[in-house]
Amino acid sequence: MHEETLKSTETENIAQTVAREIKRPFEIGSEKHIKRVALPPGWTIEENDDEHLLDRPIRxxxxxxxxxxxxxxxxxxxxxxxxxxxxxxxxxxxxxxxxxxxxxxxxxxxxxxxxxxxxxxxxxHSVEYKNWVKNNRRSMPQVEFALFLEQNLEDIANVEGMPTGSQLLEMALQFEANQDMRLKSHVRLQSGGVQMQFVQDDDDATIARMTMFDKLSIGIPVFWNAEPYLINARLRYRVREGKATFWYELIRPEKVFEAxxxxxxxxxxxxxxxxxxxxxxxx
The missing domain is CATH 3.30.720 (Signal recognition particle alu RNA binding heterodimer, srp9/1)
Structure with a gap:
């Protein structure tokens, strides 16, 4: 048996003997913040923390x-x-x-x-940021997309080369007006937008035209009670069986969050x- 183990066993035996003889707890071998207490046989220790009774906490x-x-x-x-x-x-x-x-x-x-x-x-996160991020890249039917733009029109930023809020509102209203018509053709313009031609299913002579922008800018706070940041987005669409669905793609939103x-x-x-x-x- 190692010498340290012998000393520890010897100290423990002494402590137990002393505690048994004097019939009260006996402190032995304590150091710094560690206290070692020997108890007489059959004794137990209960701890009560009465810090809450003091005038103020200890720390x-x-x-x-x-x-x-x-x-x-x-x-x-x-x-x-x-x-x-x-x-x-x-x-x-x-x-x-x-x-x-x-x-x-x-x-x-x-x-x-x-x-x-x-x-x-x-x-x-601000309500506006959560809203635009949640719907990022989500494909929406024509009317739903128009409603989304109308409800969030105040978030549109006036940036040179980008559509204004009123222009996007006009586009959204045209979406709603043409919802029961079939998309016949779509041509990309030199300006970057797309010209769409709608017709009635039973009357190809009835033609409605509208221009869809291919991008937009929003100015929204990333965090609650904080200043707004500019986030650009691409406008996208897909045509199936004469019906169009639309969505937007935020451009590097993680970089805006980082900023x-x-x-x-x-x-x-x-x-x-x-x-x-x-x-x-x-x-």
Whole structure:
């Protein structure tokens, strides 16, 4: 048997003997934050935490959750200490995810800490952003597509070379007016749009023409309570048996999400001045 094991067994025997003789718990071999207590035979230990009865907690703990960047920054600046607080960021731009956490009582270079006081912030997507992303690349019948454009007309941005909101509204109304007609032909124009020719099924002489734009721009906030960003989209269509379906394709929306996240990140860095790390901190 090793010498250390012999010493440990010997110490344990002594502790049990002393506890049995004096008939009360006996502390032996404690060090730093570890206490070793021998109990007389048949004794048990119950632990009661009465911290809630004190005037104030022994230390600050818990995690707060902010809904916007302002709240996160204000909370951090209220509680943080430049010497003991840090910020960690998990960013997955392709999946539209970002989580920022400030550890108010983090480890320092020379001293460990509990890391029990935190605030986290995951920016909430705006209603407009969720709506356009949810319907991205979703094929819609003519009337449904027209209704979608009408309901979200306020999101259309006035950008040179792109259709205005009123032009898209006119296009949507033409979609509705021609919903019972058959698409006879469609010709791509030099301007980039598509000219469509509709006819009645029983009367090819009755012709209605309209021009469909091939792209648009929307100006919407990516996050709730944040500034808007410009997102371009392509307008697409498919014809089957004389009926057309339409959809749009957002152009690199993940890059717009990344830009919106980086704006928040830079603001947090600037207004808190805390050490900032990309990654996670587990406890």
């Amino acid at each position: 600050i703990s818990g995690t707060a959750y902010a809904h916007d960047a302002d709240s996160f920054i204000n909370y951090v600046n209220r509680h943080a200490n430049l010497a003991t607080s840090t910020i960690f960021c998990q960013a997955n731009y392709e999946n539209d995810e970002m989580l920022i956490t400030s550890i108010i009582d983090d480890h320092t270079e020379n001293e460990p800490a509990w890391g029990a006081h935190r605030i986290s912030f995951s920016p909430r 919106a996240c980086k704006t928040i990140i830079e603001r947090i860095k600037s207004e808190t001045e805390l050490p900032f790390f990309f990654g996670t901190s587990a406890r």
